[in-house]
Amino acid sequence: MSAAPVETAVRVNGVVKSYGRGETRTLALKGASLEARFGELLMIVGPSGCGKTTLLSVICGTLDVDEGAIEVFGHDLAGMSTGAITKFRGENVGFIFQQFNLIPTLTAVENASVPLLLRGEPTRRAEARAAAVLGHMGLGGRERSYPRELSGGQQQRVAISRALVHEPRLIICDEPTASLDAATGQRTMELLKESALRPDRCVIVVTHDSRIFHFADRIAEMEDGRVVGVHLPKDFHHV
Ligand SMILES: Nc1ncnc2c1ncn2[C@@H]1O[C@H](COP(=O)(O)OP(=O)(O)O)[C@@H](O)[C@H]1O
Numbered sequence: 001m002s003a004a005p006v007e008t009a010v011r012v013n014g015v016v017k018s019y020g021r022g023e024t025r026t027l028a029l030k031g032a033s034l035e036a037r038f039g040e041l042l043m044i045v046g047p048s049g050c051g052k053t054t055l056l057s058v059i060c061g062t063l064d065v066d067e068g069a070i071e072v073f074g075h076d077l078a079g080m081s082t083g084a085i086t087k088f089r090g091e092n093v094g095f096i097f098q099q100f101n102l103i104p105t106l107t108a109v110e111n112a113s114v115p116l117l118l119r120g121e122p123t124r125r126a127e128a129r130a131a132a133v134l135g136h137m138g139l140g141g142r143e144r145s146y147p148r149e150l151s152g153g154q155q156q157r158v159a160i161s162r163a164l165v166h167e168p169r170l171i172i173c174d175e176p177t178a179s180l181d182a183a184t185g186q187r188t189m190e191l192l193k194e195s196a197l198r199p200d201r202c203v204i205v206v207t208h209d210s211r212i213f214h215f216a217d218r219i220a221e222m223e224d225g226r227v228v229g230v231h232l233p234k235d236f237h238h239v
């Protein structure tokens, strides 16, 4: 697979995406365009239903689009097979969700090891690496705890560990603080920013939590299936 020279980490151009057909057809993206740079934390904000989660799914190649182009690290997703996209995602993308999405029957260290096990690393090595990341997240001593034994903030830190354990270049977060109280949300964003952001990486955070907007390097504002503006946090006066 050859890659074009990369200037921008993620480039979305004129993407149209609909769900369903006939009378129930919903146009979720109506020509959305966006660029995310290396070394930045880009937030995508906008009201519920405006297409934020759909846009994230498009960027990580889990949804096909009707029109438009998506390029991640110089790779044109449209030109890749499903298998190639799955492999690319496994190697290059880490995910963090509102509901943490931890596997309830696995311990913290087992949950955090999953991306390494998926790419075939031996269990012992995967868990040693996962334990180190959990330690950086302030979860040393909780490696053998199950999700139900952890607070929401701790569960999200396990989820961040899982997202980072395989050192992906793209970190995708969908409403990462929506299930957390204000103080835990702030702490979670601080940890995410200092642990995930690197010059050769890109972190994209979807949120409508205005309390975390100041963690962004840039804010892309979405409205009704489109990106209608890109702002610096200090200039973004939302209603
Ligand atoms: N799987 C789906 N099937 C049908 N409609 C969907 C599906 N997912 C999202 N939608 C619709 O697409 C629009 C955008 O949804 P979404 O991307 O989840 O928005 P947001 O994340 O900004 O709340 C909404 O109208 C939503 O109801």
Ligand SMILES: [Mg+2]
Pocket: 052, 053, 054, 174
């Ligand atoms: Mg959503």
